[in-house]
Structure formats: C-alpha cells, structure tokens
Amino acid sequence: xxxxxxxxxxxxxxxxxxxxxxxxxxxxxxxxxxxxxxxxxxxxxxxxxxxxxxxxxxxxxxxxxxxxxxxxxxxxxxxxxxxxxxxxxxxxxxxxxxxxxxxxxxxxxxxxxxxxxxxxxxxxxxxxxxxxxxxxxxxxxxxxxxxxxxxxxxxxxxxxxxxxxxxxxxxxxxxxxxxxxxxxxxxxxxxxxxxxxxxxxxxxxxxxxxxxxxxxxxxxxxxxxxxxxxxxxxxxxxxxxxxxxxxxxxxxxxxxxxxxxxxxxxxxxxxxxxxxxxxxxxxxxxxxxxxxxxxxxxxxxxxxxxxxxxxxxxxxxxxxxxxxxxxxxxxxxxxxxxxxxxxxxxxxxxxxxxxxxxxxxx
Amino acid sequence: xxxxxxxxxxxxxxxxxxxxxxxxxxxxxxxxxxxxxxxxxxxxxxxxxxxxxxxxxxxxxxxxxxxxxxxxxxxxxxxxxxxxxxxxxxxxxxxxxxxxxxxxxxxxxxxxxxxxxxxxxxxxxxxxxxxxxxxxxxxxxxxxxxxxxxxxxxxxxxxxxxxxxxxxxxxxxxxxxxxxxxxxxxxxxxxxxxxxxxxxxxxxxxxxxxxxxxxxxxxxxxxxxxxxxxxxxxxxxxxxxxxxxxxxxxxxxxxxxxxxxxxxxxxxxxxxxxxxxxxxxxxxxxxxxxxxxxxxxxxxxxxxxxxxxxxxxxxxxxxxxxxxxxxxxxxxxxxxxxxxxxxxxxxxxxxxxxxxxx
Numbered sequence: 001x002x003x004x005x006x007x008x009x010x011x012x013x014x015x016x017x018x019x020x021x022x023x024x025x026x027x028x029x030x031x032x033x034x035x036x037x038x039x040x041x042x043x044x045x046x047x048x049x050x051x052x053x054x055x056x057x058x059x060x061x062x063x064x065x066x067x068x069x070x071x072x073x074x075x076x077x078x079x080x081x082x083x084x085x086x087x088x089x090x091x092x093x094x095x096x097x098x099x100x101x102x103x104x105x106x107x108x109x110x111x112x113x114x115x116x117x118x119x120x121x122x123x124x125x126x127x128x129x130x131x132x133x134x135x136x137x138x139x140x141x142x143x144x145x146x147x148x149x150x151x152x153x154x155x156x157x158x159x160x161x162x163x164x165x166x167x168x169x170x171x172x173x174x175x176x177x178x179x180x181x182x183x184x185x186x187x188x189x190x191x192x193x194x195x196x197x198x199x200x201x202x203x204x205x206x207x208x209x210x211x212x213x214x215x216x217x218x219x220x221x222x223x224x225x226x227x228x229x230x231x232x233x234x235x236x237x238x239x240x241x242x243x244x245x246x247x248x249x250x251x252x253x254x255x256x257x258x259x260x261x262x263x264x265x266x267x268x269x270x271x272x273x274x275x276x277x278x279x280x281x282x283x284x285x286x287x288x289x290x291x292x293x294x295x296x297x298x299x300x301x302x303x304x305x306x307x308x309x310x311x312x313x314x315x316x317x318x319x320x321x322x323x324x325x326x327x328x329x330x331x332x333x334x335x336x337x338x339x340x341x342x343x344x345x346x347x348x349x350x351x352x353x354x355x356x357x358x359x360x361x362x
Numbered sequence: 363x364x365x366x367x368x369x370x371x372x373x374x375x376x377x378x379x380x381x382x383x384x385x386x387x388x389x390x391x392x393x394x395x396x397x398x399x400x401x402x403x404x405x406x407x408x409x410x411x412x413x414x415x416x417x418x419x420x421x422x423x424x425x426x427x428x429x430x431x432x433x434x435x436x437x438x439x440x441x442x443x444x445x446x447x448x449x450x451x452x453x454x455x456x457x458x459x460x461x462x463x464x465x466x467x468x469x470x471x472x473x474x475x476x477x478x479x480x481x482x483x484x485x486x487x488x489x490x491x492x493x494x495x496x497x498x499x500x501x502x503x504x505x506x507x508x509x510x511x512x513x514x515x516x517x518x519x520x521x522x523x524x525x526x527x528x529x530x531x532x533x534x535x536x537x538x539x540x541x542x543x544x545x546x547x548x549x550x551x552x553x554x555x556x557x558x559x560x561x562x563x564x565x566x567x568x569x570x571x572x573x574x575x576x577x578x579x580x581x582x583x584x585x586x587x588x589x590x591x592x593x594x595x596x597x598x599x600x601x602x603x604x605x606x607x608x609x610x611x612x613x614x615x616x617x618x619x620x621x622x623x624x625x626x627x628x629x630x631x632x633x634x635x636x637x638x639x640x641x642x643x644x645x646x647x648x649x650x651x652x653x654x655x656x657x658x659x660x661x662x663x664x665x666x667x668x669x670x671x672x673x674x675x676x677x678x679x680x681x682x683x684x685x686x687x688x689x690x691x692x693x694x695x696x697x698x699x700x701x702x703x704x705x706x707x708x709x710x711x712x713x714x715x716x717x718x719x720x
Binding site for chain 2: 107108113116177246269270271273276277278279280281283284285286287288289290291292293294295296297298299300301302
C-alpha cells in the first residue's frame with residue numbers, strides 16, 4: 001500500500017483540540033490525508049468521551065503531543081472509499097475504535113490481536129507510519145484503513161453504539177478470553193462507570209451472574225434496576241465483602257486509580273481470575289500466598305482485536321446492548337470533562353458531532 | 363475420636379522455638395483407625411517450607427514442630443476399610459493429610475484447595491490432634507491421603523516428588539504448558555523445585571531455559587539436567603535479547619525479587635506462575651499485564667489424584683530428584699546449608715537407618 005507523507009495532508013478538517021496539559025479544548029483547523037487505496041473517509045456523526053481522553057488531554061501518561069484532538073469511540077458514515085476497498089460502501093455506518101494501524105506481520109497481528117501488536121498505532125496521539133500525528137474523533141471526519149474499521153448494523157442506535165468501540169470491547173474481550181462468559185459463571189465487575197455499566201449488560205446477555213463491586217453505594221439502584229446486575233457490593237463495607245468471599249469465577253476491574261487488590265482476590269473462588277483493565281504506573285502489592293492458596297490469577301487486558309470488535313458489535317446488535325449515554329454538544333465538552341473527572345456522568349458522554357461541531361467554527 | 367496409646371509411641375526430631383534448632387522428641391501417633399494406614403518411615407525430603415516453618419518465617423508456627431512432608435515408607439498396618447493398600451506396600455505421604463471431603467474442590471479431586479485442608483505438620487485435625495510430620499519413625503494417615511509409590515521409583519530420590527514434584531507438575535498442566543510440544547518455559551530459580559521443573563518440562567517436550575541470578579549452575583543445568591539454555595538475570599543484554607520469547611515462566615524463588623524482568627521475558631498472552639512463598643509482598647507492575655495480556659497465577663501442590671498421576675509419570679520417565687542423603691543427626695547443619703541454598707538440590711533424611719529411639 002502506498003504510504004502518504006505530510007505533503008499529502010491536503011484535505012481540510014475541523015475539530016476541537018487541547019494545546020497544552022490544561023486539557024482545555026477549543027476549535028482547531030487542521031488537515032487530513034487524501035483517502036488512500038485501502039482507506040475510507042468517514043464523516044463523524046458521534047464520538048464517545050472515554051476517560052482515556054481525559055488522562056491524555058492532561059498529559060497524565062507523559063506522552064501527549066499537542067495540539068491533541070482526542071476521541072476513539074467514533075461512529076460515522078462513509079463518504080469516500082479507496083479503489084481497493086472491499087469491506088465498505090459509501091453511506092455505510094461504521095465505527096473506529098482505539099487503533100488505526102498495526103505492523104500487520106507479527107504473531108499478534110496474524111492472530112487478529114492487533115491490540116497487542118507492539119507497533120500498533122493509536123487513533124489519536126499516535127504517530128502514523130508516515131510520521132504524522134493522528135487526530136481523533138472530536139472532529140468532522142477521519143480517514144482510516146478499512147482493516148481497522150467495523151460495520152455498525154442498522155439495528156444499533158448510533159449515538160449509544162459509539163462507546164462500544166472502546167468501553168464495549170474492553171469488557172467483551174476479557175469476558176470471552178478468560179472463560180467468564182456464560183451460564184453458570186459468576187462475574188464481579190469493579191467500578192460502575194463507562195466500562196463497568198456496559199460490562200454488566202454484556203455479562204447478563206452472556207447468561208452470567210453479575211455482581212457489581214463499587215465504592216459508591218448510590219449506584220446500587222442503577223446497577224440492579226437499570227443494568228440488571230444480580231448483586232451489588234459496597235467495596236468499603238467489610239461485612240458485605242467478607243460475606244461474598246470465594247463466590248466469583250472472575251472479576252473484571254475497571255478502576256484505573258491505584259487501589260488494594262487483596263480484597264478482590266478474596267472474592268474469587270479457587271482458580272478464579274482477576275482481570276485488570278486500568279494500568280497504573282505505581283505497581284500493586286502482590287501477596288503471593290493469596291494466589292497460591294486457591295490457584296488464583298491476576299491478568300491484564302486491553303481492548304480487543306478488530307475482528308473481535310466486529311464480533312462484539314454484532315453481538316450487541318443481536319442482544320440490543322447499548323451504552324447508557326448523555327448526549328452533549330461539542331461546546332459542552334470542557335464542562336463534560338470537568339464532570340467526568342468527578343465521576344459525574346450516567347454513564348458515558350457522547351458528543352453529537354454531526355449536529356454541533358460545525359456551528360462552533362467561527 | 364482418635365486416641366493415642368502407649369502402643370503408638372513415636373519418636374522424631376522437633377523444633378521448639380523459632381531458632382529452628384531440631385532435637386529428639388518423643389510423642390504419640392493415633393491408633394490406626396478403620397480408614398488409616400500406619401507408615402514406617404524410610405526417607406523424608408527436606409523442603410524449604412520445613413525451614414520457613416521451624417523459623418516461624420510466615421508467622422503461624424505452633425511449637426513443638428516436627429516438619430517433613432516428603433515421606434516415603436512401608437505400610438505396616440491398614441484399617442479394615444482400607445482397600446488401596448496392604449501391609450508391606452511402599453507408600454508416600456505428601457503435604458496434606460486431611461480435607462473436608464465434601465466441598466466443590468474435594469469433589470473435583472482438588473483437596474489441595476479445600477478451605478478446610480489439613481497440612482501434614484504444623485496443623486490441627488478436626489479431633490484436636492496436633493499433627494507432626496515426617497522427620498519421625500512413623501506416621502498414621504487416612505488412606506485417601508496416602509499415595510502408592512510406583513515400582514521403579516527409588517524411595518530416597520523419589521521422596522522430594524511428594525512436594526517439589528507435584529508443586530511444579532500441577533501448574534504445568536493447569537496453565538496449559540503441556541498441551542503442545544515445543545512451547546518455551548523459563549524456570550526461575552534452580553533449587554529443589556526448579557531442578558525438578560527442568561526435568562519434568564523436558565519430559566513434556568518443552569524448550570526449557572533456566573533463569574538464575576548467577577552463572578554458577580549453568581553447566582549443570584545444561585549438561586546434567588537437560589535445560590536448553592541458561593539466562594543470568596544480571597546480564598542485561600542477554601535478558602533484553604530474551605524479552606518476549608517465553609510462553610511460560612515458573613518462578614520458584616521465595617526470596618524478595620523483581621517480577622518485572624520475568625514479565626518482560628514472556629510473550630504476549632504469557633503466563634508467570636508464582637510458586638515461591640515470600641515473607642513480604644512482591645511488587646506487581648501492571649503495565650506489562652495490560653499491554654501484553656499477561657498473567658501471574660499461583661498454585662499449591664496438587665490434589666491426591668494428580669499427585670499419584672505425577673508419581674506414575676515420573677516413574678515412567680525416570681525422573682527423580684538430585685539428592686544429598688543425610689542422617690537425622692545432621693539435620694541442623696543441613697538446615698544451615700539450605701538457608702544458603704548450598705545443596706544440589708534436595709536433602710533427604712535416611713530416616714529408617716538414622717533415627718534412634720532413645
């Protein structure tokens with residue numbers, strides 16, 4: 001495939017970017033490359049606001065490149081296709097998630113696990129193979145290789161499908177890989193936020209029993225009544241946690257801040273698995289005894305491959321699974337970020353790009 | 363309820379406090395019950411756990427303690443319900459001598475994960491008896507927790523299989539290391555567990571790399587134990603070259619050490635099995651787990667069925683421990699040497715020939 005360089009960034013684009021680690025977003029005119037042979041141009045309709053967007057805007061991982069246009073839960077419509085494109089047609093509704101390229105040759109890529117390719121390229125704040133920095137979905141359109149986009153079935157409402165592209169696959173993938181998806185399995189989900197709430201819906205659709213573990217007692221009603229969880233544990237309530245010890249086949253931990261994992265290991269049955277999704281720089285304390293006495297394990301997981309993302313989307317369409325969202329205008333995004341930092345969202349912001357972005361262009 | 367009687371006087375060597383010094387100790391075993399087998403002990407392996415326990419390293423030792431859970435002996439009496447064994451049989455007793463026998467784990471032949479499991483020593487049975495281990499002349503055990511020692515497996519060098527052997531065999535099977543030949547296993551630490559892991563790993567057709575702090579044991583590992591390669595953790599270039607090359611790592615080291623280099627050696631989806639029992643928590647770095655879907659898991663010995671399977675496997679493949687046979691009276695100096703890892707690779711006490719009954 002012909003790789004295009006900077007000089008081919010010739011199509012004007014408009015989005016919102018942060019210029020520094022204050023993370024404050026504002027209108028930003030930039031350009032995107034012309035559509036390559038195997039690429040599609042996508043008019044962005046909706047983009048979910050992921051907590052990673054906030055971490056990255058504030059340079060919390062010390063790798064942010066400014067100006068930074070975040071957004072990796074993108075749903076849009078195909079407006080142009082390269083001449084070798086076979087997966088999509090003009091007018092298709094498609095999704096773009098967290099990665100837009102990978103090396104395509106390593107074992108991970110060959111096994112459809114592009115998410116574990118050490119050379120995978122992030123949708124935003126990633127450096128494309130032609131040396132240009134990628135800008136994400138808080139923008140009017142995006143150009144992407146067809147291999148890294150997925151089709152959105154028409155039965156899925158678009159706005160509430162957007163968070164599936166990151167939050168959804170982040171929960172779906174480990175449930176399947178670690179054998180937690182299915183009747184007879186009891187899954188614990190730690191944290192009822194953007195990822196956690198979708199996780200509950202997937203787990204119930206798989207037929208698993210689900211208990212939410214949260215530090216916020218107030219989320220119990222939503223967990224049980226809206227999302228259908230079977231149980232709710234307040235993690236700071238020692239009696240509740242004690243009573244639930246040894247009851248779970250697996251736990252998916254969505255919490256990204258540093259937190260004690262020993263109580264979570266205690267919730268696992270023998271041979272149980274604790275899957276961590278939030279990577280922190282500070283190591284955790286590993287009490288080896290807690291894993292040895294019970295043959296328990298701790299693993300990590302990060303999103304999923306593209307093939308699996310498509311499988312997840314199809315599964316969501318089949319089972320009517322969507323995110324619980326608060327649709328916002330582009331203009332509201334800074335307020336949304338402040339609220340997100342305080343966990344004040346039920347349960348994912350989604351930016352109505354198509355209807356509210358262009359008006360912000362002065 | 364089991365009773366002790368004069369008929370069941372026993373003699374062993376016990377530690378009385380956390381100095382860990384062992385000395386002669388008279389006690390009793392229970393009378394042989396209907397489900398029991400009485401074992402005259404021939405040999406007992408010296409496991410590092412014995413040392414940790416007599417020194418109270420883990421904080422739950424109750425003295426006096428007779429350690430020893432790698433026991434090989436001869437059945438001298440069997441209860442009327444005992445069907446698996448008869449007098450004169452060569453038998454083994456390992457790390458556990460009791461469990462609830464009714465929970466999910468027990469019903470799956472995973473007595474080792476029963477919440478009410480009873481260890482061979484430093485434990486109490488449900489009838490209140492304080493259990494004493496294999497540095498003694500005899501032991502009385504429920505038949506469910508007695509193993510048949512296969513013909514062809516020597517009693518002395520086979521004894522360490524009862525703890526060290528099953529401790530590495532069980533996770534190799536559970537974590538999928540034995541499903542395909544040609545997978546690459548790293549064995550971290552070349553001691554009692556590590557050297558047997560190399561032998562069992564090779565018998566399963568794995569490529570085996572020993573990972574060690576120093577190069578002292580390199581030629582032994584390769585020439586005698588059959589490892590394919592040897593990696594010194596302080597050689598940063600060689601370590602870097604090995605990053606992302608191993609499907610599994612068995613970590614047998616109980617001293618404080620960093621897990622980060624071991625995670626780096628793993629491929630994507632790789633598994634680190636933690637078998638060492640350290641005194642303090644280890645640091646668990648999270649990024650390698652998330653970015654490579656890597657895993658750290660634990661494992662504790664194995665169930666009785668699997669332990670028998672392991673013994674039969676080792677008999678078939680001529681796998682035994684490399685041992686240094688010692689007399690009972692040498693046990694304290696052996697413990698001092700064990701603390702410095704000065705043993706190739708397991709002490710075994712020649713109990714029958716050296717334990718004196720005063």
